[in-house]
Amino acid sequence: xxxxxxxxxxxxxxxxxxxxxxxxxxxxxxxxxxxxxxxxxxxxxxxxxxxxxxxxxxxxxxxxxxxxxxxxxxxxxxxxxxxxxxxxxxxxxxxxxxxxxxxxxxxxxxxxxxxxxxxxxxxxxxxxxxxxxxxxxxxxxxxxxxxxxxxxxxxxxxxxxxxxxxxxxxxxxxxxxxxxxxxxxxxxxxxxxxxxxxxxxxxxxxxxxxxxxxxxxxxxxxxxxxxxxxxxxxxxxxxxxxxxxxxxxxxxxxxxxxxx
Numbered sequence: 001x002x003x004x005x006x007x008x009x010x011x012x013x014x015x016x017x018x019x020x021x022x023x024x025x026x027x028x029x030x031x032x033x034x035x036x037x038x039x040x041x042x043x044x045x046x047x048x049x050x051x052x053x054x055x056x057x058x059x060x061x062x063x064x065x066x067x068x069x070x071x072x073x074x075x076x077x078x079x080x081x082x083x084x085x086x087x088x089x090x091x092x093x094x095x096x097x098x099x100x101x102x103x104x105x106x107x108x109x110x111x112x113x114x115x116x117x118x119x120x121x122x123x124x125x126x127x128x129x130x131x132x133x134x135x136x137x138x139x140x141x142x143x144x145x146x147x148x149x150x151x152x153x154x155x156x157x158x159x160x161x162x163x164x165x166x167x168x169x170x171x172x173x174x175x176x177x178x179x180x181x182x183x184x185x186x187x188x189x190x191x192x193x194x195x196x197x198x199x200x201x202x203x204x205x206x207x208x209x210x211x212x213x214x215x216x217x218x219x220x221x222x223x224x225x226x227x228x229x230x231x232x233x234x235x236x237x238x239x240x241x242x243x244x245x246x247x248x249x250x251x252x253x254x255x256x257x258x259x260x
Contacts, residue, residue: 026238032177032195033202033237034230035170040203041097041229042167048100049160052092053152059084060150067146074142079114081149086111098210102217102225107156109220121145174199190252194244198237205236 063077072080089111093101112120118130121141126133130141178195185191209232210225217224 025241028177028181029198029202029237029241030234031237032174032198033205033235033240034233035174036199036203037206037229037233037236039167039170039174041099041206042163042170044095045097045100046160046164046167048092048095049157052088053157055088055092056085056152057150059088060146063146063149074139074146078118078142078145081146082114082117085149097229098213099222099225099229102213102220103222106220106222107153117145121148187252194241197244197247198240201240201243202233202237205239206230206233208232208236 059081063072063081066072067074067077093104096104115130118141121144122128122130122133122137125141125144126137128137130138133141178199181195182188182191206229209228213225213228216228
């Protein structure tokens with residue numbers, strides 16, 4: 001058997017390869033982008049929840065006052081509270097983050113019908129359907145519904161307020177990292193602009209990703225929504241970092257402009 005043919009040629013080995021960006025810088029940019037988006041969303045959702053709570057309490061109090069003043073019947077007040085609470089919920093969901101909306105939809109995709117609501121309270125109080133109650137019993141059910149229409153889910157509200165605190169901490173952490181990068185940079189003006197690009201791109205990336213959550217995840221899928229937002233904000237932060245590096249000469253020139 002003949003020997004296998006010898007293959008000769010010039011093969012470069014032990015070459016140095018320069019990375020376009022430090023892996024550490026890329027990781028920091030990704031974290032800053034994701035942290036900023038989630039922090040902003042957490043604070044926003046907490047504010048939206050507070051507004052929702054204030055408005056449903058206002059509606060409930062108004063309904064009770066009108067019943068006591070004889071302006072409306074107790075059943076009319078129930079119908080008013082039912083309609084207004086659902087309307088307020090829908091309006092506030094329009095201002096909720098994609099992941100917050102997904103969680104809310106998982107807990108309550110659609111409100112129960114008014115008939116089901118009346119039967120629920122009648123069963124809880126008298127173990128009878130609403131239509132089986134006496135007029136006095138029906139009024140008692142009405143008052144209970146009016147009162148409950150102004151109450152919020154305490155567990156959800158506590159979680160939302162906790163997220164507000166976490167969101168503020170996230171902003172502080174991101175600001176601390178950005179401040180450190182600026183203070184340790186040789187050109188602080190240039191690094192400030194770079195950090196602004198990273199943080200802004202991360203927030204924008206998460207926002208744009210949130211627009212596609214409904215199509216990608218469907219309603220009531222909070223884990224999927226969080227994953228999509230995380231990917232979008234991370235990609236946005238990294239993209240902002242690479243954009244800043246690509247504009248290195250421009251940022252260098254900008255740093256010498258004495259605008260402020």
